[in-house]
Amino acid sequence: MRTSGGGGFGGLQVACVVGALCLLLPTASRAQLQVGFYNTSCPNAEALVRQVVTAAFANNSGVAPGLIRLHFHDCFVRGCDASVLLSVNPAGGKTERESPANDPSLRGFDVIDAAKAAVERSCPRTVSCADVLAFAARDSVTLTGNLFYDVPAGRRDGRVSNETEANDNLLGPDSTAEILIDGFGKKNLSIEDMVVLSGSHTIGRSHCFSFLSTNRQRLANGTISPAYQALLEALCPPNPGQFTPNTTEIDVSTPTVLDNNYYKLLPLNLGLHFSDDQLIRNGTLAPFASAFAANETLWKDKFAAAMIKMGNIEVKTGTTDEIRLNCSVVNPSSSSSTAGVIEMLFPAADEVVTS
Numbered sequence: 001m002r003t004s005g006g007g008g009f010g011g012l013q014v015a016c017v018v019g020a021l022c023l024l025l026p027t028a029s030r031a032q033l034q035v036g037f038y039n040t041s042c043p044n045a046e047a048l049v050r051q052v053v054t055a056a057f058a059n060n061s062g063v064a065p066g067l068i069r070l071h072f073h074d075c076f077v078r079g080c081d082a083s084v085l086l087s088v089n090p091a092g093g094k095t096e097r098e099s100p101a102n103d104p105s106l107r108g109f110d111v112i113d114a115a116k117a118a119v120e121r122s123c124p125r126t127v128s129c130a131d132v133l134a135f136a137a138r139d140s141v142t143l144t145g146n147l148f149y150d151v152p153a154g155r156r157d158g159r160v161s162n163e164t165e166a167n168d169n170l171l172g173p174d175s176t177a178e179i180l181i182d183g184f185g186k187k188n189l190s191i192e193d194m195v196v197l198s199g200s201h202t203i204g205r206s207h208c209f210s211f212l213s214t215n216r217q218r219l220a221n222g223t224i225s226p227a228y229q230a231l232l233e234a235l236c237p238p239n240p241g242q243f244t245p246n247t248t249e250i251d252v253s254t255p256t257v258l259d260n261n262y263y264k265l266l267p268l269n270l271g272l273h274f275s276d277d278q279l280i281r282n283g284t285l286a287p288f289a290s291a292f293a294a295n296e297t298l299w300k301d302k303f304a305a306a307m308i309k310m311g312n313i314e315v316k317t318g319t320t321d322e323i324r325l326n327c328s329v330v331n332p333s334s335s336s337s338t339a340g341v342i343e344m345l346f347p348a349a350d351e352v353v354t355s
């Protein structure tokens with residue numbers, strides 16, 4: 001299955017006059033990502049990322065859900081700018097990565113580092129970490145769901161990562177329908193987008209601290225299967241406050257396949273998180289969930305489109321910020337300002353219109 005991304009015209013219009021002196025006409029407000037952004041500057045970029053993700057997935061299939069969630073958690077905090085990958089906050093203070101929403105559950109950092117290293121060897125200082133992550137998430141969708149979509153690219157990497165912003169923008173598993181709708185609305189994602197993207201929970205795992213507490217309420221209210229709850233409680237320590245690395249698969253039926261079974265489990269009271277269960281308890285959300293349970297093609301089409309939409313949240317383009325060299329740390333500030341000047345004078349090959 002293939003869904004087109006709709007690249008559109010480039011955000012950075014570059015006119016070249018004779019003598020290779022280029023005049024930049026920055027169009028920051030109209031800046032857009034483009035499918036095939038690295039066509040000329042790094043034609044192997046997407047293939048290299050795919051190779052690394054495919055190899056890592058062959059070793060550990062948990063890599064795929066890990067990378068999809070990593071992209072989501074990147075995009076929801078300061079836009080898709082790879083801020084989630086930073087392990088040091090240049091401004092001081094804790095990073096997004098250290099937020100309880102991310103630590104210790106987020107995974108896939110090592111795969112991104114390996115993919116970025118492969119791309120840097122082939123085309124130094126050209127492909128952003130944010131784009132590597134967007135490609136890797138798409139490849140994860142392809143590997144688990146046999147679903148391909150073109151990823152518009154051209155994202156730049158940010159230089160800020162702030163734990164508080166992660167706490168404020170990432171939604172907890174105890175979120176009500178209202179909070180879910182509101183949290184996605186703040187990112188210009190629709191109610192339908194929220195229900196569609198929650199279907200990512202058709203793959204991957206969850207930790208005891210993510211599902212236990214609100215599920216005890218659900219048991220009392222009859223919205224979780226008692227047998228399922230008993231199974232979950234047996235996995236976890238009796239005291240829900242106690243940390244355990246134990247996890248369970250979110251979709252008990254087909255935990256490694258990106259399919260629509262997630263939506264089919266919800267009416268059986270087999271949704272894992274309170275937030276998953278909300279999709280069938282609220283009358284505005286329920287019709288979407290039941291349509292996706294009934295028609296997998298419908299869900300997959302909408303999923304690919306919604307991933308592209310999510311990948312566009314507050315993106316930085318053109319010559320703002322930087323192309324990070326090491327995805328875990330921002331570039332040294334002197335080299336970054338120099339790099340900015342160099343790029344103004346010598347824009348990347350794919351931004352140059354030659355005649």
Ligand code: HEM
Nearest residue numbers: 065066069072105171172173197200204205206207210275
């Ligand atoms: C609607 C609001 C959402 C909430 C409240 C939510 C919450 C969660 C929670 C609590 C976990 C388990 C984390 C753990 O303990 O390991 C999880 C896992 C996951 N989430 Fe979400 N999520 C939401 C939306 C999304 C979206 C939009 C995506 C992707 C587009 C996504 C992708 C995933 C994936 C793939 C996993 C499995 C991660 C792994 O196996 O490492 N989620 N989510």
Ligand SMILES: *[C@@H]1O[C@H](CO)[C@@H](O)[C@H](O)[C@H]1NC(C)=O
Nearest residue numbers: 007034035036037038039040
């Ligand atoms: C890159 O090449 C593909 C395939 O030819 C094309 O569809 C796409 O529009 C190109 N993108 C850019 C930015 O040149």
Ligand SMILES: *[C@@H]1O[C@H](CO)[C@@H](O)[C@H](O)[C@H]1NC(C)=O
Nearest residue numbers: 055056058059060061062110
């Ligand atoms: C394979 O996956 C395991 C986790 O399941 C990880 O510890 C190990 O580093 C991975 N090996 C390679 C070569 O990626």
Ligand SMILES: *[C@@H]1O[C@H](CO)[C@@H](O)[C@H](O)[C@H]1NC(C)=O
Nearest residue numbers: 091092093094162163164165
């Ligand atoms: C992080 O963000 C919060 C909320 O916007 C802000 O109050 C705080 O000063 C920021 N921290 C740093 C180190 O920039």
Ligand SMILES: *[C@@H]1O[C@H](CO)[C@@H](O)[C@H](O)[C@H]1NC(C)=O
Nearest residue numbers: 177178179181282283284285
């Ligand atoms: C669903 O939840 C939203 C947000 O709380 C609320 O506005 C709406 O009325 C609810 N819809 C139904 C039919 O319960």
Ligand SMILES: *[C@@H]1O[C@H](CO)[C@@H](O)[C@H](O)[C@H]1NC(C)=O
Nearest residue numbers: 185186187188312313314315
């Ligand atoms: C949502 O759209 C509005 C209007 O186009 C825009 O001003 C705002 O920055 C967007 N917010 C996000 C998070 O993309």
Ligand SMILES: *[C@@H]1O[C@H](CO)[C@@H](O)[C@H](O)[C@H]1NC(C)=O
Nearest residue numbers: 214215217218220221223274
């Ligand atoms: C369970 O039902 C009670 C009322 O019986 C309500 O106050 C509470 O919010 C419900 N909890 C959940 C998790 O829905």
Ligand SMILES: *[C@@H]1O[C@H](CO)[C@@H](O)[C@H](O)[C@H]1NC(C)=O
Nearest residue numbers: 234235236237238243244246
């Ligand atoms: C984690 O699960 C294992 C079985 O898989 C169990 O023996 C152990 O008690 C669990 N850990 C905790 C803290 O309950």
Ligand SMILES: *[C@@H]1O[C@H](CO)[C@@H](O)[C@H](O)[C@H]1NC(C)=O
Nearest residue numbers: 294295296297298299301302
């Ligand atoms: C399922 O959805 C697809 C894509 O929207 C549509 O073409 C198809 O007709 C739907 N199938 C059924 C049985 O409704």
Ligand SMILES: *[C@@H]1O[C@H](CO)[C@@H](O)[C@H](O)[C@H]1NC(C)=O
Nearest residue numbers: 087088113117326327328329
């Ligand atoms: C990237 O930065 C991290 C954090 O400083 C460091 O541990 C790692 O070795 C660096 N990786 C490379 C390839 O330089």
